[in-house]
Amino acid sequence: MKKAFIFTLDALFAVSILAVFFVVYSFEMNVPKETYWLSEMGDTFMTSLDKNGSFYQIFTQSNPEAALGSYLNQLPNNINANITVKIYQPPFPSTPREFKASKGIMNPTQETHIKRVFSNFDSMEYGLAEMVLSYG
Amino acid sequence: MVAINSQWGAMLKNNDASEAKIAAEKAAYLSSFFLIDGPGYPQNWNVSNVTIIGLAKDLNVIDQRKFIELMKIDNYTLPNMLGIPDFKVFINLTKTNDRTINSTGLRPILPNTSAVIMSYVVFNNTLSRLYVTVWK
Numbered sequence: 594m595k596k597a598f599i600f601t602l603d604a605l606f607a608v609s610i611l612a613v614f615f616v617v618y619s620f621e622m623n624v625p626k627e628t629y630w631l632s633e634m635g636d637t638f639m640t641s642l643d644k645n646g647s648f649y650q651i652f653t654q655s656n657p658e659a660a661l662g663s664y665l666n667q668l669p670n671n672i673n674a675n676i677t678v679k680i681y682q683p684p685f686p687s688t689p690r691e692f693k694a695s696k697g698i699m700n701p702t703q704e705t706h707i708k709r710v711f712s713n714f715d716s717m718e719y720g721l722a723e724m725v726l727s728y729g
Numbered sequence: 730m731v732a733i734n735s736q737w738g739a740m741l742k743n744n745d746a747s748e749a750k751i752a753a754e755k756a757a758y759l760s761s762f763f764l765i766d767g768p769g770y771p772q773n774w775n776v777s778n779v780t781i782i783g784l785a786k787d788l789n790v791i792d793q794r795k796f797i798e799l800m801k802i803d804n805y806t807l808p809n810m811l812g813i814p815d816f817k818v819f820i821n822l823t824k825t826n827d828r829t830i831n832s833t834g835l836r837p838i839l840p841n842t843s844a845v846i847m848s849y850v851v852f853n854n855t856l857s858r859l860y861v862t863v864w865k
Contacts, residue, residue, distance in 0.1 A: 625859040630846075633758075637765070637848040640789045667825035667856055669847075 627728070631672070631705045635726045638668065639709040648711050648722055651692060657660055663693035673697030673729045680720035689720070700727040749865060753844035757863040763787050763811050764820070765859060776801040782810040790851045791859070796822070798829070803834045819862040821850060830857065838863040839860040852858045 642648055647664060654660040660678035665674050674696045705726045712719040763769075769783030776798050784799065786792040799820070802810065808818050819834040830852065837843035843864035852860045 628747055634847060634849070636791055637850070641849040641851050641856050644787055644790050645856060656753070663854075 618622055628705055629701065631703075631726050631728070632707065633709040634669075634672075635674075635705060635724060639707055639724060642722070643709055643711045648678055648680070648720060649713060649718070651678060652690060657692045658694050661692055663695070665694055665696040668696065668726075671729045672726055673699050674724055674726050675699060676722065676724045678720060678722045680718055683717045697729050699725060700729075703727045748845060749842040751847060751863065753816065753863045754846075755844060756816045757844040757846040757861050760811045760813060760818060760849050760863060761859070761861045765791070765838060765848055765850055766863065767806055768792070769795065774798065781812070782807075789849065791822075791857075793853060796852070798831050800831060802833070804833070807834055814864065816863045816865055819860075819864075821860040821862070822850075823860065825856055825858060827858065827862045834862075 609689065642664060651657045651660045651664075661678060661681045663677060665676060668674055675693070676695070677693045679691045681687050681689050707724045708728065710719065711722065764784050765780060766788060767781075767783035767785055769779060770777060770781040774780075774782075774795070779798070779802070782802070784791045784795045786795075804817075807820075809817050810812055811818060817835045817837070819832065819836050821832040822830045824830060839847060843862055845860055845862045848859050848861075850857050
């Protein structure tokens with residue numbers, strides 16, 4: 594009877610510990626998905642740059658990489674980013690013009706990659722913008 | 730056992746707050762989606778005939794007329810029109826330096842149960858930020 598009582602206390606203690614770990618784990622799993630937010634925010638950033646013609650404007654600037662960098666500066670201060678924009682112009686097949694810019698120092702463990710293809714049927718141009726984001 | 734019980738209670742309380750926050754985050758994503766990805770219903774809605782709010786004239790491009798109409802919708806009807814009747818909403822359109830262009834809705838009282846989604850949009854041909862804050 595006494596032995597069984599001790600075993601029950603041990604089991605109760607073990608179950609309590611397991612329950613605490615389970616609750617902690619559940620709580621940790623419910624932490625907002627920061628990477629998902631970063632990806633969503635980056636996607637709206639790239640879409641907006643495409644929709645207001647910013648990617649094409651870059652190539653008409655005297656210093657395209659500085660122009661590209663000025664767009665990255667419109668990201669939140671705690672976000673670091675690298676961006677590469679390539680544009681293909683006729684006659685095809687053509688070698689793309691390519692420009693790069695960066696903001697801050699990337700954290701490779703938290704990187705989020707976003708790509709956007711853009712096109713202009715009037716001028717027969719198309720391009721690819723690739724951005725990598727991370728928290729600073 | 731007392732310590733474990735106390736910790737258990739604290740964690741359950743945190744979990745409740747976390748659940749409220751996760752619910753608010755889902756509602757905020759839903760609202761952002763309605764606002765920047767769709768035109769609303771009817772397509773040329775105004776404050777007197779709107780049933781679903783949407784601001785997009787193109788993906789991530791805000792229709793200025795609809796944004797002005799959005800400002801006229803009262804704070805208590807706004808969540809219903811966004812499909813989140815159990816929440817309160819605060820919508821803030823800013824420049825990329827966070828200077829407010831215009832805002833509507835109710836500002837949150839309890840920050841630990843509110844969720845903010847920031848999306849980039851094109852407003853008046855300019856890259857801007859749309860903050861949607863959802864809370865109970």
